[in-house]
Amino acid sequence: MITVLFSAREDIWPNYETRLPEALAEEGLAARVVREADPAEVDWIVYAPNGGLTDFSPFTKLKGVQSLWAGVEQIVGNPTLKVPLARMVDPGMTEGMVEWVTGHVLRHHLGMDADIKRTDGQWVRHVAPLARERTVAMLGLGALGTACARALAGLNFDVRGWSRSEKRIDGITCAHGDEGLAEVLREAEIAVLLLPDTPATTNLLDAVRLALMPNGAVIINPGRGPLIDDDALLEALDEGRIGHATLDVFREEPLPAGHPFWHHPRVTVTPHIASETRPVTAVRSAAANIARAERGEGLLHTVDFGLGY
Structure with a gap:
């Protein structure tokens, strides 16, 4: 059983609360998806910068961070982030x-x-x-x-x-x-x-x-x-x-x-609407990427911290 922390705005959590666990299960993963957890128990973080999480250092078991956004400029320079970061690339x-x-x-x-x-x-x-x-x-x-x-x-x-x-x-x-x-x-x-x-x-x-x-x-x-x-x-x-x-x-x-x-x-x-993250498809992309890593195949769409994207 892996623990996946969902760190994004509280108001979008209802759109992911059931969809994300279901998508992970479809990928063959036994996963506990939570809004709060002991950092030492968290394997993965599904993340958006507006969720309030800025210090990744307590997450000693963390394997990677899957962003919900295509843009990563608000996280890529975070010195506490020491694990792979994947951009959201979603159909x-x-x-x-x-x-x-x-x-x-x-x-x-x-x-x-x-x-x-x-x-x-x-x-x-x-x-x-x-x-x-x-x-x-x-x-x-x-x-x-x-x-x-x-x-x-x-x-x-x-x-x-x-x-x-x-x-x-x-x-x-x-x-x-x-x-x-x-x-x-x-x-x-x-x-x-x-x-x-x-x-x-x-x-x-x-x-x-x-x-x-x-x-x-x-x-x-x-x-x-x-x-x-x-x-x-x-x-x-x-x-x-x-x-x-x-x-x-x-x-x-x-x-x-x-x-x-x-x-x-x-x-x-226009009010930043050109390409919104849509939960119905985003959960499938996030779950598939986490499942790849769990199988030892590596994350897709990882960020080059030197280049900033």
Whole structure:
């Protein structure tokens, strides 16, 4: 019998209280899933940073931590964490991100806002180019970025992928490194950001790189708030060099009511909803990963503490 501590917000516990034990049992594990336990008895922790747990040192028997979130920036630097940490990579999360990204890329590609917001009775016709004539940059080619890039390529968009290190994806033109980023941005009529928050990605889109993009380009950020220099983005929006920014993530969340993004005519704010962890599918991913480790096969999607993701 293993002991699994569920450390996340109290209000989401009812969504996992029966589902997680059932998923572990389906994987052939005899498991006790609890909200509280003697740290010396805990084998695994299913974790979210908002659960209040910050000191892992009392968990002397701990084998690993399975995150409920894809992002790990709030835990990866914790000096008390000495065991493997696995990111949440889950089909439901991936599907949700693909749907959100595809929806907003199509929205901007088709110019839907012009019709949705028109209330003046003017019959103004505008016809978008075909998707194959629109270049979309996917900045970040992890599990989520790759899935979104493939979905957009399936709609015939001219997708250019970028990652910090070299990657190859069938059907996607990929680039990497600083020179590759500049090359991709120069062509990007729509840029989607799906990168982790690390020192190497902070302010990835700064004034210099924003200036590389075609006039009127659109930025869609469901990744992490610090990827973009907010002041530089606002200046580019004010000047019309960037046509619109649809932002789902921010440096401070919830986004303060007085923040300029709320009131800017070229900004769409969504409340960090692009890809929620869905308990129905997340419990299966978490249970399968723990079961792998218990069989001696090792955790999937482990974090490189040196890289920060």
